Amino acid sequence: MKEKLQSLSYYRWLIFGVTVLGTFMATLDASIVNVALPIISGELGSQLTTVQWVVTAYLLAISSLLPLFGRAGDVYGRKKIFTNGFLIFTIGSALCGISTDIKLLIASRVIQAIGASMIMANTQALVGAAFPGKDRGRALGIVGTVVALGSMTGPSLGGILVGTVGWSSIFWINLPIGIIAYILGQIVLPTGENRRDESFDFFGAFLFSVGMISLLLVLSEGHEWGWRSYTTISTLLISAVTLAWFVNYEGKLKYPMIDLTLFHRWPFLAGTLSGLFSFMAMFSNNMLMPFYLDNVRNLAPTHIGLLITPFPLMMAVVAPISGYLSERVNLKLLTVGGLSITITGLLYLSGIAPETELWKIALCQACLGIGTGLFQSPNNNSILSSVSAEKLGVAGGINALIRNVGMVSGTAAAVSIFEFKRRIFLENIAVPTSTQLTEAFLSGYHIALLAGACFAAISAIISLNRQSHIR
Template sequence: MLNLQALPYYRWLVFSVTATGTFMATLDSSIVNVALPRISAMLDSSLPLVQWVVSAYLLTISCLLPLFGRLGDMLGRRSVYTAGFLVFTLGSLLCGLAGHIALLITARVIQAIGAAMLMANASAIVAATFPSSSRGQALGMVGTIVALGSLTGPSVGGVLVDLFGWESIFYVNLPIGLLGFAAGQIILPREARQNGEAFDYPGAVLFATGMICFLLAIIHGEDLGWLSKTVITLFIAAVALLTLFVLHEKRAPFPMIDLSLFKIWAFWSGNAAGLISFMALFSNTMLLPFYLTTILHLSPSQVGLLMTPFPFLMALLAPISGYLSDRINPAFLSTAGLSVTTLGLLSLTLLGEHTSLWEIALSQATLGLGNALFQSPNNNSVMSSVPPEKLGIASGFNSLVRNIGQVSGIAISVSIFENRQAAALAGFTQPDAAQQIAAFLSGYHTALFAGALFAAIGAALSFVRRTELIAKN
C-alpha cells in the first residue's frame, strides 16, 4: 500500500485538503448574501427575519470556534476536521430542502457547526504539517484561499440563483463536502489522543452564552439603540458571563482556553492586531457598495468588478508575504501592511460625487496590498508562537478574532455613518438631492476615517511588537 507520508509533496496534499474546507466555508459565507432577497420572496419572510439566515450562522461559528479547537487538540485534528465536512454537507442538504424560514435557519445552524469544525482546525493542521522554514508561505496560501472564496462567492451565487434557484447555492456544497471528507480520511495524518484530559463543559457553556450576548448586542445595537434596555442588558450579561468564564478557566484542571497562551507576547499582540485590522477593513467592505450605488449609481455587477482589486491583490501577494515572513521578522511586514491599509482607508475619505472609477480601484488595490502584507505574516507569528499541542485552540481563537473584528467593524462603521448623516440633515425638513448627497458623504468620510484610525492603532501595536521581538531575540 502506498505510503503517502513518504511522498516529497505530502505536505501539499495535506494543504489541499485544508484548502478545500477553507474555500467551502468561505464561499458559503459570501454566497448566501446575494440570495437573501430571493429567499425572502420564496419563503414569504420579512427582511429582519431572513437576516437570521446570516446571523445564526455567524453566532454559531463564533461560539464554537474555541470549543472545536480544543476538541481538535484533545481528540485529534484529523477526526474533528473530517467530521466537519460531513456536518457541513448535511447542513447544506437540509438548507436546500428547507421549505420554511425556521427550518432554513435551523439548517444554517447545523451548517455552521460543521464550518466551525473546519475553520478551527485548518490552520492548526497546516502549522503542524509544515516546518518553520515554509510555514509562513503555507499560511499565506490559506489567506489566498480565503480571498478567492470571498471573491467568487457573490458572482457564483448570482449565477446559480438566476439559473437554478436559491437552493442551488447550498446543493453546490454537497460534492465538495463529500470529496473533502474522503480526501481527509485518506491523506490527513492520524494523531494520538490526549488521554486523561476531560472536556471543560462549564467553560464551554459560559463562553458560548457570553459570546451570544455580546454578538447580539453588537449586531442589533444600531437598530435597537445602543442605550436601549435590551442592548445594555445584553452587554452586561456578556461581561458577567465572560468574567465568570475567565475565573472558571483559571481554576479548571483542563481549561477550554489555556489562559497561559496570553502570556506569550506574539500570541496576544498578534491577535489584538488582527482584531483591529478586521475592524478597520470592514468599514470599507460594508459602506463602499452603498457609496457606489447611491452616489455613483453603479450596477451590482459594476460594484463587484470595482471591488475586485482588493481580493485579487490579496490572493496574489499573500503567499509572497508569507514566504518572506519565514525569513525576516514578521512584525516588519505586518507593520508595513497596516500602514499601507491606513493610507488606503484615508484615500477613501477623499471620495466625492464625481470621483473617477480608477481612483476607487486604486484605493481597493492599496487595501489589498496592505492586507496581504499584514495577514500572512501576522498569522505565521501567532501560530508559530504556541506549543504544538495547543495549535488547535490557537487556530480556533485566531478565527474567532477575525469574526469578532468583522462584526464589530461593521457595527461601528454603520453607527458612525448613520449618526453623522442624521446630524448633517438635522437642520433640513425636506432636504434636496444635493443636501442628501452631502450628508451621505459626511457620514461616509467620518466612518472611513475611524477605520483608518483603527488601522493606525494596529500599525503602532505591530511596531511595538517588532521592537519587543527584536529585544527578545
C-alpha cells in the same frame, strides 16, 4: 496506504490540499448567500429583517464555537474534528436546500455553522503542524489566498446559480465538495496523537458560547435596537457576566477550554490584538463602499462588483508572497508596511467626493488588498509560532474567532458612526433634497473611514512592538 502516502516527499502538500478545500468551502458559503437573500425573502415570504438572520445566525454560531472546536481538536484529534465537520456541514447544506420555511432555513444554517467551525478551527493547526518552522509562513500565505478566492468567488458564483437554477442550488453545490473532502480527509490526514487523558471543559464551553453570542448580538444589532435601549443593555450585561464568569472559572481548571496563559505571551497577544483591529479597519470599508457606489454613484450591481474585485484579487496575489517573505525578513516590515498601505488607502477614501474618478476608487481597493495581504500571512504565522504544537488547535480557533469578531465589530462601528453623523447632518432639514442626502451620506462615510484608518493605526502600533522571531 497511509504509510505509503506519508513516505512521499510532497505528503504535507496533500495535507495542505485537503485543509484548504475546507477553508474554501466555508468562506465560499459565507459570501455566496448574500446575493440570494432578496430571492429567499420573496419565495419564503419573510421580511428582510428576518431573512438577514440566514447570515447572522451562521456568523454568530461560528464565532461562538471556534475556540471550542479548536480545543476539541487538541484533545480528541484534529483529524476527527476536522473531517466530521465536513459531514455536519454537508448535512446542514442538504437541510438548507430542502427548506421551505425561513425558520427551518435559519436552523439549518446553524447546523452548517457547526460544521464550518469544526473545519475552520482546525485548519490553521493542521497546516501549522504539517509545515513547522520557516516553511509555515508560505503555507499560511496560500491559505490567505484561498480565503480571498472563496470570498471573491461567492458573490459571482451565487449570482449565476441563483439566476439559472434557483436559490437552493447555492447549498446543493456543497454536497459533492463535502463528501469528497471527507473521503480525502480520511485517507490523507494523519491521525496524530490522541490526548484523551485530558478532560474537556463543557461548562466553560457553555459560558463562552453564551457570552460571545450575546456580545456579537449587541455588536451586530445594537444600531438597530438603539445603544441605550433595554434590549442592548441587558444583552450586554449577560455577555459581561458570563464572560467574566468564564475567565474566573477557566483559571481554576487543569485543562481549560481556552488556555488563558496563552495571552501572557506577548507575541500571541500582540498578534491577536493586531489582527482584531486590522479586520475592524478592513470591514469599515467593505461594509460602506458598496453603499457609496450605489447611493452616491448610482452604479449597477455588476459595476459595483467590478470596482470591489481588486481588493480580494490583490489580496490573493500578495498573501502567499508575504507568507514566503515572512520566513526570511523581519515580520515588522511586512505587518507594519501592510498596515501603512491600508491606512493610506482608507485616508484617501475618507475624502472622496461624488465626482471622484472610478479608477482611483478601484486603485484604492487594490491598495487595501495589498495591505491586507501583506499583513495577514506573517501575522498568522507569528500567532501560531508563539505556541507549542499541542496548543495549535486552540490557538488557530482563537485566531479565527478574532477574525470574525473583527468583522462584526468593524461593521458595527462603521454603521453606527455613519448613521450618527448622517442623522446629525439631517436633523434640522425637514425635506432634504437629493444633494443634501448625498452630502449627509458623505459626511457619515468620511468619518467612518477615518475611524477605520484609526483602527489600522492602532494595529500598526501594536505590531510595531511585537517580537519578530519565528520558531
